[in-house]
Amino acid sequence: MTSPWPNGARVAVMLTFDFDAESGWLSRDPSHKDRPGVISQGRYGPNVGVPRLLDLLRVEQVPATFFIPGWVAEQHTEKARMIKDAGYEIGHHGYLHERAQPEDPEGEKRSFARGMGALERVLGLKPSGYRAPSWDLTPLTLTLVKQHGMFYSSNMMDNVFPYVHPGTSIVELPVQWTLDDAPFFMFHPTFLNRPMNSPEVVYGIWRDEFLGLYEWGGLFNLTCHPHTIGHPSRLLMLRKLIRFIKGHEGVWFATGREVAQHWLKVAR
Numbered sequence: 001m002t003s004p005w006p007n008g009a010r011v012a013v014m015l016t017f018d019f020d021a022e023s024g025w026l027s028r029d030p031s032h033k034d035r036p037g038v039i040s041q042g043r044y045g046p047n048v049g050v051p052r053l054l055d056l057l058r059v060e061q062v063p064a065t066f067f068i069p070g071w072v073a074e075q076h077t078e079k080a081r082m083i084k085d086a087g088y089e090i091g092h093h094g095y096l097h098e099r100a101q102p103e104d105p106e107g108e109k110r111s112f113a114r115g116m117g118a119l120e121r122v123l124g125l126k127p128s129g130y131r132a133p134s135w136d137l138t139p140l141t142l143t144l145v146k147q148h149g150m151f152y153s154s155n156m157m158d159n160v161f162p163y164v165h166p167g168t169s170i171v172e173l174p175v176q177w178t179l180d181d182a183p184f185f186m187f188h189p190t191f192l193n194r195p196m197n198s199p200e201v202v203y204g205i206w207r208d209e210f211l212g213l214y215e216w217g218g219l220f221n222l223t224c225h226p227h228t229i230g231h232p233s234r235l236l237m238l239r240k241l242i243r244f245i246k247g248h249e250g251v252w253f254a255t256g257r258e259v260a261q262h263w264l265k266v267a268r
């Protein structure tokens, strides 16, 4: 099979970080605002996760894409600016991490526009791509992506290669739960009670998924969250993974924007 990637690369690797901070907890249940202990798990993202992660990415010299809810850009402006000023791509991730409801198109339009507006006002940027909170799309979402001038979505789980959504010029950069830190690590004894995994177990899963995609030539699209991956043992694991991937010939590390732009060229 001929490589679809630039310079004959065998695999494309995207490192993406959804900077949700407290918004994930607040959108799950607004009453969490009165549970400082609960939302402190999210606040770990801006307090510790983001600066540590930026240090790691800088040392490893790899590109990355951060998807930031508008509310987070407003509340944690300094950290959002640090990400932007370090040169990483910033994509759209809703306003307060509201999960779009198919029966409430007006609500989805409002949150979408509010999130866009906040990124523009606070960070002075227009994102190229959209990652829906919880990867949840409605029949309206791709229309909003286009209307707001973006050209990629990173939400669907139906392929290991990018594709262009039929009848549009929007590139899909597929994701999957296997390559997400949340199902392995996120925990709360009351609200999210499930076993946490050892970073070694998760390293094995991500390493092998990379090896499989390296054979297939697909897109390795990793989704992490600064409040989750940003703990010491997990950041060590992420660094080990990045170094493992770098040890292979023909790996194209790229941002979402770069992968989508490339795919629009080769898909024509």
Ligand SMILES: [Zn+2]
Pocket: 018, 019, 020, 024, 093, 097, 133, 134
């Ligand atoms: Zn999120």
